[in-house]
Amino acid sequence: MTLAHPAYAQLRQVTPVAAVLLENNPGMMTLDGTNTWILRAPGREECVVVDPGENDEDHLRRIAEVGPVALTLITHRHHDHTDGIDRFVEMTGSPVRAVDPTLRRRTDAGLPDGELIEEVGLAIRVVRTPGHTKDSTSFVVEGEGSVLTGDTILGRGTTVLDSTDGDLGDYLASLRTLIDLGAGRTVLPGHGSELPDLLPVAQYYLAHREERLAQVRAALDVLGEDSEVRAVVEHVYADVDPKLWGAAEQSVRVQLEYLRR
Template sequence: MTIAHPAYAQLRQVTPIAAVMLENNPGMMTLDGTNTWILRAPGREEIVVVDPGEADEDHLLRIAKVGPVALTLITHRHRDHTEGIDRFVGLTGSPVRAVLPEFRRHTDAGLPDGELIEEVGLAIRVLRTPGHTKDSTSFVIEGEGSVLTGDTILGRGTTVLDSTDGDLGDYLSSLRSLIDLGAGRTVLPGHGPDLPDLQAVAQEYLAHREERLDQVRAALEALGHDATAAQVVEHVYSDVDRKLWPVAEQSVRVQLAYLRR
């Protein structure tokens, strides 16, 4: 029987190279939970892991048992992707590469844009995609063309931009970079199910962001240009469940910063 998303504690093969282990940490910001991606070239035992997830012992043990871990990559700094790093390194001895130095282990190597990481028969292209956070990074699996998008593009819903270091201008540029990769690439997201066509999803995301920007501009015209993020949310998101307003407010703060620049 084919395993379908969501499938906790099971290794689900998505492409010939990429499999996913879904962590059992569902929530408003994590959807069904964090996707830990496991990459393995055909005929090889060693693996590359992307985002070990939170400090969940059972989850980390399951990943460590899949195979010898040659390298761990981090898509961005949020704790649901990084909290388990030290325990995972203790279990596997894996070096960890990340944009931010505080998440690197057993290496000083960052993730420069455009680098081709060649490891255990895999070729993984680094594509910096800031916006959700400043350090957000995607990974293109060369050969099959699938793309690990972290939280830049999700398997369902839309991405919240972090109000501490997220940037809408960067995010719009990142979406255009993903669109430019071309059609037919499988999306391997940080949360939610995989999707069949990155270009189509990124175009939908871009259209949604531009629509929201127009709504925020209209709200500022109605409320005054010094309106707060909370006032804008109440005006623009009146048809959205109020429990989601605090999350929406994060994105609105980023949108206001973009417009006021």
């Protein structure tokens, strides 16, 4: 029987190159849990891992057993994608490449935009997509054309922008970058199920952000330009469960910073 998402503790093949191990850490911000992606060229033993996840011994052991791991890549700094790095390196000896230098292990190499990483029969193109966080990065698997989007695009719902270093202007530009990659690309997200076509999803994300931005502008017209974040959230998200307002505050704070610039 073919596995379907969510399938915890099982390696699930999604494309000819990409398989996923779903970490059992579900939550409001992680959806069903964190996706650890394993990329392997047909006929090769070694693989590339994207986002080892949290410091969960069982999850890290399962990833390591899929190896040998030639390289580990990081989509962004959030703990649910990176807290297991040190233990994972102990298990596998894998170098870790990331935009954030504090997350790199056994290499000084970052992830410059446009670089083509050629490793164990794979060609992986770096596409910088900041906005969710400053260091957010996507990866295109050349050949099959699938795109690992981290938290820039999710398998369901929409992305919360981190209020510490997220930036709406960057995020809108990143969505346009993903749109420009074109149609027919499978989305391999950091959370949630894979999606069959990047283009309509990225277009929806962009339209949704622009709609929310217009709602925030309208709220400021009613409440006043100096309104606090919470007041704007309660106005714009009046039809949303208040339990979700905490997450909405992060995005609204980023939107207000964008507008007030």
